[in-house]
Amino acid sequence: MSAFAETLAALHLAARRRLAAAGISDAGLDARLIVEHFSATTRTDALLRPDAPVPAETARAVEAALERRIAGEPVHRILGYREFYGMRLGLSAETLEPRPDTETLVDAVLPFVRDTAGREGVCRILDLGTGTGAIALALLAQEPHAVATGVDVSDDALATAAANAVSLGVAARFTAKKSDWFAGITGRYHLIVSNPPYIPSSGIEDLQHEVRNFDPRRALDGGPDGLEPYRAIASGSARHLEEGACVGLEIGHDQRRDVTDIFERAGYHLIAQHKDLGGNDRVLVFSR
Incomplete structure (x- = not known):
């Protein structure tokens, strides 16, 4: 692909062909996203100004x-x-790339957040392993009387989550805190949420190349059986929950029974379960 004398239409076509020839499955979409991003154009520009010149840089x-x-x-x-x-x-x-399946968790707990905020005047949320802040920030964006603490062991992830809170205009209601699960946490919350690492250590190498080589391993690796983070959350949540509080979790598609057993043995009961858009078990919600 020439870096000179390109029009917008020619750039889109060349990019799509390059990715398709390399066997990229979503070549058309990926090419469009790349061209639009680096040329600061939109789909409308491509339709209305196909002959617009593209600078060499x-x-x-x-x-x-x-x-x-x-x-x-x-x-x-x-x-x-x-x-x-x-x-x-x-x-x-050091942040996991947030994916549509995790939106299922936001959908599952958002009514509880709204009800709690309406009844109590505030809903305090603890997001364990916050990464980009995706779950907590989505809830804050939807409920103006919610406040959230996003916990992570990675300084890089915490800085990213804090920056995202600023860009979304919710920084005044979001706190990024470094902690290994509950080790540095005090206080009580109406809701604890988490999309923890849940891939068994032995299964990491079987993941897609794009996940295995580019998502941070510690955001994927859930220990020998993939369940260690759930044990940590189940054992540590009780002392940080307000009366009537809930714990909402994303799970692997085959972990519903195991995670439910872990939480039931810790004194919780399952109050809701949700499938993702693919029909797989994805979210469990517990209370004590």
């Missing part, structure tokens, strides 16, 4: 991004952001 930036995609880097890692629950979230090296 823009074409070179697109070329470099295509090479990264062909090498296996996920398109949203290249762009540096991911859309989640109608928000644009910045990514970093």
